[in-house]
Amino acid sequence: MKQQKVKQGLDQLPVTRLKGVGPKNAERLARIGVQTVQDVLFHLPLRYEDRTRLIPIGRLRPGDHAVIEGEVQRSEVRFGRRRSLLVYLSDLSGSITLRLFHFSRAQQDGFKPGVRLRCYGEVRNGPASYEMVHPEYQQVGASDDPGLEERLTPIYPTTEGMHQLSWRNITSAALTLFQQQSDALPEWLPESLLKRYQFPNLYEAIAYLHRPPTEASLSELEEGRHATQRRLAFEELLSHQLSLQQLRQRQRRIEAPMLSGDGKLRRQLLDALPFQLTQAQQRVVSEIAADIELGYPMMRLVQGDVGSGKTIVAAMAALQAIESGHQVVLMAPTELLAEQHYRNLLSWLEPLKVTVGWLAGRHKGKVRTGFLDSLASGDIQVVIGTHALFQDDVLFHSLGLVVIDEQHRFGVHQRLALREKGAGQGSTPHQLIMTATPIPRTLAMTAYADLDLSVIDELPPGRTPVTTVAVADGRRDQVIERVRVACGDGRQAYWVCTLIEESEALQCQAAEDTAEQLTEALPMLSVGLVHGRMKSGDKEQVMAAFKAGELDLLVATTVIEVGVDVPNASLMIIENPERLGLAQLHQLRGRVGRGAVESHCVLMYKPPLSHNASQRLRVMRETNDGFVIAQKDLELRGPGEVLGTRQTGEMQFRIADVMRDQPMLPAIHDAAETILNQHPERVAPLIARWVGHKQAYINA
Ligand code: ADP
Numbered sequence: 270m271k272q273q274k275v276k277q278g279l280d281q282l283p284v285t286r287l288k289g290v291g292p293k294n295a296e297r298l299a300r301i302g303v304q305t306v307q308d309v310l311f312h313l314p315l316r317y318e319d320r321t322r323l324i325p326i327g328r329l330r331p332g333d334h335a336v337i338e339g340e341v342q343r344s345e346v347r348f349g350r351r352r353s354l355l356v357y358l359s360d361l362s363g364s365i366t367l368r369l370f371h372f373s374r375a376q377q378d379g380f381k382p383g384v385r386l387r388c389y390g391e392v393r394n395g396p397a398s399y400e401m402v403h404p405e406y407q408q409v410g411a412s413d414d415p416g417l418e419e420r421l422t423p424i425y426p427t428t429e430g431m432h433q434l435s436w437r438n439i440t441s442a443a444l445t446l447f448q449q450q451s452d453a454l455p456e457w458l459p460e461s462l463l464k465r466y467q468f469p470n471l472y473e474a475i476a477y478l479h480r481p482p483t484e485a486s487l488s489e490l491e492e493g494r495h496a497t498q499r500r501l502a503f504e505e506l507l508s509h510q511l512s513l514q515q516l517r518q519r520q521r522r523i524e525a526p527m528l529s530g531d532g533k534l535r536r537q538l539l540d541a542l543p544f545q546l547t548q549a550q551q552r553v554v555s556e557i558a559a560d561i562e563l564g565y566p567m568m569r570l571v572q573g574d575v576g577s578g579k580t581i582v583a584a585m586a587a588l589q590a591i592e593s594g595h596q597v598v599l600m601a602p603t604e605l606l607a608e609q610h611y612r613n614l615l616s617w618l619e620p621l622k623v624t625v626g627w628l629a630g631r632h633k634g635k636v637r638t639g640f641l642d643s644l645a646s647g648d649i650q651v652v653i654g655t656h657a658l659f660q661d662d663v664l665f666h667s668l669g670l671v672v673i674d675e676q677h678r679f680g681v682h683q684r685l686a687l688r689e690k691g692a693g694q695g696s697t698p699h700q701l702i703m704t705a706t707p708i709p710r711t712l713a714m715t716a717y718a719d720l721d722l723s724v725i726d727e728l729p730p731g732r733t734p735v736t737t738v739a740v741a742d743g744r745r746d747q748v749i750e751r752v753r754v755a756c757g758d759g760r761q762a763y764w765v766c767t768l769i770e771e772s773e774a775l776q777c778q779a780a781e782d783t784a785e786q787l788t789e790a791l792p793m794l795s796v797g798l799v800h801g802r803m804k805s806g807d808k809e810q811v812m813a814a815f816k817a818g819e820l821d822l823l824v825a826t827t828v829i830e831v832g833v834d835v836p837n838a839s840l841m842i843i844e845n846p847e848r849l850g851l852a853q854l855h856q857l858r859g860r861v862g863r864g865a866v867e868s869h870c871v872l873m874y875k876p877p878l879s880h881n882a883s884q885r886l887r888v889m890r891e892t893n894d895g896f897v898i899a900q901k902d903l904e905l906r907g908p909g910e911v912l913g914t915r916q917t918g919e920m921q922f923r924i925a926d927v928m929r930d931q932p933m934l935p936a937i938h939d940a941a942e943t944i945l946n947q948h949p950e951r952v953a954p955l956i957a958r959w960v961g962h963k964q965a966y967i968n969a
Pocket residue numbers: 544545546547550573574575576577578579580581705729730832834863
């Protein structure tokens with residue numbers, strides 16, 4: 270019979286065209302997103318079983334998955350807690366028990382002494398001997414040999430109602446189609462690239478992964494390091510990269526105000542500052558300056574370690590916008606930080622006759638209405654607030670620049686949504702995102718390929734690195750004594766309370782209790798308290814008092830994590846640091862070491878420490894470098910965690926694993942260039958193949 274020619278590509282061909290896939294199975298497959306033959310081919314096994322060899326029963330060990338063959342000695346039904354059928358099977362090397370909980374009369378009768386069985390299953394420790402519970406089995410005659418598998422047996426991730434056997438059948442059918450018509454699922458990676466990295470072609474890779482040969486290395490496959498897997502991961506990451514670059518190109522067609530400015534305000538600010546910008550700050554300021562002069566919206570991420578001086582960089586960008594007659598929004602993640610930015614910007618910009626406003630959550634009624642009017646009329650030139658700034662009733666006269674501080678937990682879509690809110694009068698504001706959570710460059714290039722990246726890789730001069738020690742909480746008295754000495758010398762200290770519970774209430778309670786105890790233990794010191802449940806006015810007062818030096822010791826929850834700046838504070842105690850991630854610890858510790866005096870951080874943990882926790886604390890003791898810490902964090906926690914909520918959609922890959930595949934990222938960036946320049950027609954199909962549904966979302 271002649272094979273019917275498939276006209277459609279396999280990415281269009283519905284699964285129902287495969288033998289064995291009727292409406293029922295099609296429905297089951299659809300539940301896990303498998304709709305086309307291409308989806309079937311890209312649905313790769315989770316793991317493999319080796320059924321290519323017969324294992325002597327005497328060599329079995331618990332946990333082994335093995336094919337065995339032996340003779341039934343006898344069988345019996347046991348009535349224990351659960352009725353079970355036990356079949357005793359032996360070969361020349363030993364014996365094993367097969368245990369079945371569900372069995373029919375016919376099955377039971379089949380296990381006559383002398384019958385030969387071939388079984389596949391997992392070996393477990395049973396009450397009397399090793400056992401296989403519900404193995405797959407078949408009867409074999411004395412002379413006939415059913416033959417062993419010639420390839421490793423794939424085990425697929427599945428959904429209810431789809432058995433492994435069905436998966437094997439439909440993947441076989443799909444592979445046959447693919448083999449007959451390789452152009453129905455085209456190779457998009459250029460020949461030169463396959464050669465350079467010694468990658469197999471698409472068919473070879475897919476066929477190998479569904480049906481690996483006997484000699485394939487199971488460990489290599491399990492770790493995802495086989496050339497076939499790397500090739501597919503490469504293609505997937507490449508497609509992801511291309512889609513983000515395409516997004517970026519699309520941005521260039523959006524109109525934004527050209528914020529050239531005459532430089533006057535910026536010069537005045539620089540003249541008034543008590544310090545000079547570092548080289549790194551100057552570089553980043555000019556990178557931003559060049560961007561926002563252009564007629565399409567900037568999307569730039571500034572990474573700078575805690576204390577690297579990002580705020581002044583934002584202020585310079587703001588002034589450039591104001592010089593050009595536009596307004597600026599600065600968005601902070603918390604009210605506390607918004608207020609601090611407000612005070613900073615006020616002190617820098619007010620002398621230049623720039624009007625700075627702060628929209629706090631507690632501004633209600635008339636105050637709020639009045640404020641919104643001045644925003645809409647353009648009387649307020651710079652406004653600072655939290656995400657509350659993006660409520661529908663907040664309108665601008667001419668918004669030119671949006672600065673988002675200390676926030677990297679935004680995905681592409683949220684960033685775009687924010688920008689849309691600021692858009693009006695046919696033009697879209699520029700966007701500057703500042704983060705103190707350094708992300709290793711390669712990862713940043715993948716996760717944020719839609720953004721330009723600036724790095725402030727230098728701290729202002731005169732900072733001394735923070736010395737960090739880890740101390741078990743049994744030595745609490747000594748730690749308290751340390752606080753007494755430091756504050757006695759006129760310096761200030763933080764005491765940070767953390768709790769594993771997500772409950773903010775409990776965390777605040779713990780901070781309150783601790784503040785009380787410390788007040789008692791240190792009667793000569795004035796102790797303040799801030800936590801997330803205090804009224805923002807009260808919080809402000811406490812922070813202001815601490816900043817002014819009226820308080821010696823500040824007990825706080827992790828609300829002080831980001832941004833708070835008190836240079837005279839030189840000691841930080843962190844309780845239960847083992848419960849925090851590296852990034853958070855680094856952020857917290859960044860509150861000290863901001864002045865010229867030597868600073869210390871005491872990590873007061875509760876023993877015993879898990880292996881992972883003690884590794885984290887060791888990293889903290891060994892380095893102050895945010896990028897080193899970020900790299901370690903990535904190794905210990907994986908990219909999903911490091912990138913925050915981002916991973917939930919955009920960083921989820923079918924085959925790639927950013928951590929594992931990190932070494933390939935530079936090559937992938939090169940390949941993206943090559944494809945864009947030499948094979949532009951392949952961009953769309955690659956994106957469709959790997960990022961299709963997400964891309965649709967971005968376009969929506
Ligand atoms: P972060 O990058 O953590 O947001 P900040 O902007 O809060 O850092 O700056 C930290 C401190 O360093 C502030 O007190 C700021 O005024 C000061 N600062 C910023 N740039 C410089 C500089 N070039 N020289 C000296 N001090 C600086």
